[in-house]
Amino acid sequence: MSRNDHLLTVEDLQKSYGDELVLDGIDFTMDAQDVQVLIGPSGSGKSTLLRCVNRLTEFEGGTISLDGEDVMAMDVNELRRQVGMVFQDFNLFAHLSARENVALGPRRVLGKSKAEANDRALDELERVGLADQADSYPAELSGGQKQRVGIARALAMDPKLMLFDEPTSALDPELIGEVLGVMRELADEGMTMLCVTHEMGFARQVATDIMFLEDGRLVEHGDPERLFTDPRHERTEQFLRRLTELHGGGSES
Amino acid sequence: MTAAALSLATADWTYVWQNLGTLLRGVWPAVRLTGTALLAGFLVGVPLGALEVYGGRRSAWLARKAGVAVRGTPILVIMFITYFGLGLSPAFVAATAALGVRSAAYQAQVFRGALQSIDRGQMEAARAVGLSKLGAIRHVMIPQGLRRFVPGFQNEYTIVLKDTSIAFAISYTEIFYQMYNLIPQQTTATPELFVTAAAVYLALTLVGNRVLDYVDDAFGVPDGGASQ
Amino acid sequence: MSAERERRHADLERGLTYAIGGAIWLWLCFRWLNSWLGGVVVGPTEPLVPQSFATATESLGATLGAVGDGVPLVATGFDLVGWAVGMVGFASQYGPQLAVAAWLTVVLTVISTLVGLVVAVPLAAARVYGRVTKYVAFVYIELIRGTPLVAQLFLLYYGAPFLSKFIREVPGVGQGIVPAQAVWIAIIGFVINSSAYQAEYIRGSVESVDPGQLTAARAVGLDKLGGIRYVVLPQALRYAIPSWTNELVYLIKYSSLAMFITVPEIFTQADSIGSETFAYTNAYVLAAGFYLVLVVTASYGMSKVEAEVAIPGVGSSDAGR
Incomplete structure (x- = not known):
């Protein structure tokens, strides 16, 4: 199969900080509408992998292609226009209202008119259920609301691919559900998503594939049911068991 | 650039070099004045700062308004009031009074900020072990406030040191005064003299700040300081 | 209750x-x-109230001051009251001269702060983002902040005669509403001084903006300059407001140092009133009152600006000299 057939192709990805190799030969592909979940212990390189895809982190070896195009050959801002990102700690623009946060990209990057950008922002806020909070500033929103604005902000750029970097791990437990709900809807609508998350319920129900990363290596991957019920590697099994003990099983959280 | 101009410049630096002793004779008076003014400011300012935070309505109000008035008046004006107006003499006393009063107003503000940055729980905890309000202020709040005070004090030191130069206007024989009196004998050396005097202040600022860094390290509360 | x-x-x-x-x-x-x-x-500079009013209050003040003489504390109390009453008369007579001089203080301060800001922004940018310029900016800033403003003013005025000469020969200087060369030198001195301080304030507030903000801006597809312009700066400038208030207040007060280079601002005027009347304390206290009015107004105005542009969560941090 040629790499051109996949939406995202990652081949032999290498990344190191100084002497420490944090990503060591990662290979995987994603097709349109795939929901790829990345799991692994902290420091295993999950976030770094995500950040290599939109080049927030530069990598030394291997190739990443988006829609058949080598990301290193793309203009970095053009690449980021096509790849949306949702951060663990939200990173909403503190000085802008929810609506302005979402409108900034369409307005300043896509060059839309103010009115157009505003309309688009309201549509996206509606989509994540926050139309009534359009004029609130980040400091006035709950964590769950902030993260939904973060998702709307990424969606407003019409991305081909969305990156989620532990979108719920900074949230109080009772707020996690609303964010996962939005993510599930997105998946149902056919958005292609690459998610780092430890929400096993979400992973099990929504993911098309789960990858287990450890020490910068891809230990194993497979469809959720298989991975949960019949992990091939000792390390995967141990990790999943610990997660289950912590988060109370593979059912909905 | 002609050779003549070049030799002239050299002559000016030679003049500065020959009179460096006179210039440096101003260092001790400047340092002494900085010291006395900061001390006076500290002794008056710290209680005033505490008064603003923990005092009664009237006394806190008075302390606040007096602070605004003093902080809103140029040091030159204050110094002329103490020297020419109130007739304090010698100049050292008038300068200490002026810089001291002004510094007290600023140190009160810095100390107030330091006190207010202390976690509320500290006061509650102190009262919970049975200390009176005054006891809590004295044994728990003020010691912590003083430690958070050092970084703000550093700024205050720099300001007071530089402002001792203004005391030349009331004929206090500090660095700037000494330098100013060296001009008439060789007016062409004016820029060189100013640059040298500025360098002396710069050296004093840097040395003083290193000393205060050391003080901060020695007395600051680990992780408890507001020094960002 | x-x-x-x-x-x-x-x-x-x-x-x-x-x-x-x-x-x-x-x-x-x-x-x-x-x-x-x-x-x-x-x-x-002519008072609105007649000379007789001033004379009357001054003699009333003298009378009040004499009350209770010999009785400790009471005497001091009446001395103060008498002085305050006399001060009203003094202010009515000499206030107008200081009012005219106050305009110059306002001009000096406002121009110096604004031009200082224009110089400070590239300085701060060099300090934060520069390679070689970083060190140049650092040396400039530390040199200026580490030496007294009086020294800087004197150096420009007495130590650089060519500068005075050059400004004096610019057509129009010293004629009509264009101030004389000493004022321009004072402005140059204040701009140099203020730019160093403002550069540090701006650097401080840029660095107090969470780095994640720029990352998020880049992730949306803005380039670095766009991210700085649309995301970092709007926040940093708000963080900087309290230090700007301090800077403005500082310049209002230290503009009095322009007296040493013959600029006819508030304190120069007060000093000459003092030596004319020998009522030094009155003259200086009156000058202090003028500075206080300017300082309080500046702080009040800046707090209004701060409230006007305030956004929940983009906090203001106290900073300044």
């Missing part, structure tokens, strides 16, 4: 401040207009 009383007191205090401040500013504006128009109403 007590909270109610406290609120009433606060309201009263605010009302009084507004009334007095408003009256002073009305009077100041009147004096300025009157002087620009060549004294259409009264002479540019």
